[in-house]
Amino acid sequence: MRYHNSILLSVYIFEYICTMSTYRPTKINKLLQKLPSGALFFSSWMKENGISYELQRRYRDSEWLTPVGAGVMVRTGESPTIYGALSSLNKQTGKHFYVGGLSALELAGYTHYVPMGRPVVYVGYPQGEWVPAWLKKHDWGVDLLCVTSEYFDSDTGITTMMQGAFEIVVSTPERAFMECLNLVPKQYNLMDLYYVMEQLTSLRPNMVQALLEKNTSVKMKRLFLYMAEKAGHTWVGDLDLPKIDTGSGKREIVPNGVYDSKYQIVISEELKNYE
Numbered sequence: 175m176r177y178h179n180s181i182l183l184s185v186y187i188f189e190y191i192c193t194m195s196t197y198r199p200t201k202i203n204k205l206l207q208k209l210p211s212g213a214l215f216f217s218s219w220m221k222e223n224g225i226s227y228e229l230q231r232r233y234r235d236s237e238w239l240t241p242v243g244a245g246v247m248v249r250t251g252e253s254p255t256i257y258g259a260l261s262s263l264n265k266q267t268g269k270h271f272y273v274g275g276l277s278a279l280e281l282a283g284y285t286h287y288v289p290m291g292r293p294v295v296y297v298g299y300p301q302g303e304w305v306p307a308w309l310k311k312h313d314w315g316v317d318l319l320c321v322t323s324e325y326f327d328s329d330t331g332i333t334t335m336m337q338g339a340f341e342i343v344v345s346t347p348e349r350a351f352m353e354c355l356n357l358v359p360k361q362y363n364l365m366d367l368y369y370v371m372e373q374l375t376s377l378r379p380n381m382v383q384a385l386l387e388k389n390t391s392v393k394m395k396r397l398f399l400y401m402a403e404k405a406g407h408t409w410v411g412d413l414d415l416p417k418i419d420t421g422s423g424k425r426e427i428v429p430n431g432v433y434d435s436k437y438q439i440v441i442s443e444e445l446k447n448y449e
Contacts, residue, residue: 201225202238210339212254214262217245243308256295256314261340263309272332272343274298275319276362276370278350281335284373292316298323298345298353325356325391330384347374348381352389355397359428364445371401379412386413392421396437404448 205225209215220230230247233239239247248254254262260271272278275296279285293316299305301324310318331349334341345353351374354362382402386395395418402410424433426440433440 201229202233206249209262210258211249212252212258212339213248214242214254214259214266215239215247215249216262216266217247219266242312243306246306246308254314255338256297256316256318257337257342258340259309259312259314260297261337261342263306264343269303270300270343271303272298272345274323274345274350275321275353275357276350277319278345279347279354279370281337281344282347282350284347284370294319296321296353319361321353321357323353325352325389325394326385327388327390330388331381346381348377349385352385352391352394352398355394356391358397364428364442365448368401368404368445368448372405374402374405375407375409377407377409379409382409383413383417386418392419393425393427393439395420396425396439397427397441400434400437400439400441 201224205215205220205223208223217227217230221227225233230239234241234247237250240250242248242254257273260273263269263271273281273296275298276285277294277296295314295316296319297305297309298321301322303322305320310320326349331346331352333344333346335344336342344350351367351371354367354370358364358367382398386398389395399410399415399418399420420437422438424438424440428440428442431440432443432446434446
């Protein structure tokens with residue numbers, strides 16, 4: 175009886191090894207084919223696609239997958255970009271992270287200078303959301319500027335575009351420029367942004383109108399209207415200005431600046447006198 179049981183055990187072990195040797199590559203290959211190179215694999219998404227947590231552990235142990243953070247993996251040997259990371263995060267977990275600010279403007283072709291040092295990518299996210307620790311800690315080859323979209327109460331001015339093999343969520347140029355203004359002067363220089371505004375000759379007045387009406391930042395709205403008017407863009411004439419609430423009282427945009435009485439803002443002398 176012992177001899178018989180020993181034979182059966184040996185057969186079971188052999189069958190298990192054979193099963194795993196064929197099942198593992200087939201299962202993992204099917205999984206890898208679902209997403210493009212450079213994608214992230216979230217543990218919860220893998221579980222929904224029939225990959226148990228135990229099997230995920232085996233894939234990591236056998237170096238099919240390499241952890242990026244807790245519950246987040248990448249194909250071993252690949253170096254994902256921030257765009258692949260954001261696309262994977264949104265599609266697999268239902269989040270709403272997007273590329274905004276100057277980064278979105280650069281992707282749309284609006285830029286007047288090449289920044290020095292490591293590139294900075296503006297990552298926007300809805301108010302009440304949180305930025306995963308692994309996203310901030312991992313080295314994507316860029317520095318992240320994570321900003322909550324607290325001044326916009328909807329998805330107005332949000333669209334999608336392809337970045338390589340990945341569909342990413344981005345701010346339209348209209349919204350992206352307003353997001354830049356929100357970060358003056360801490361992150362962006364007024365003159366640098368004005369040079370960008372000069373390029374924005376084809377903004378859509380209906381989109382600008384919707385954003386200015388829904389935007390809760392008085393500073394952002396006044397600066398936007400001041401720069402657009404100074405740049406002489408024709409689309410400014412199509413705006414319904416009485417519907418835009420620009421608040422009351424003076425706003426100091428930069429310290430020790432000069433005052434513009436029409437928009438009640440204190441701006442740099444360089445911008446005020448620029449022609």
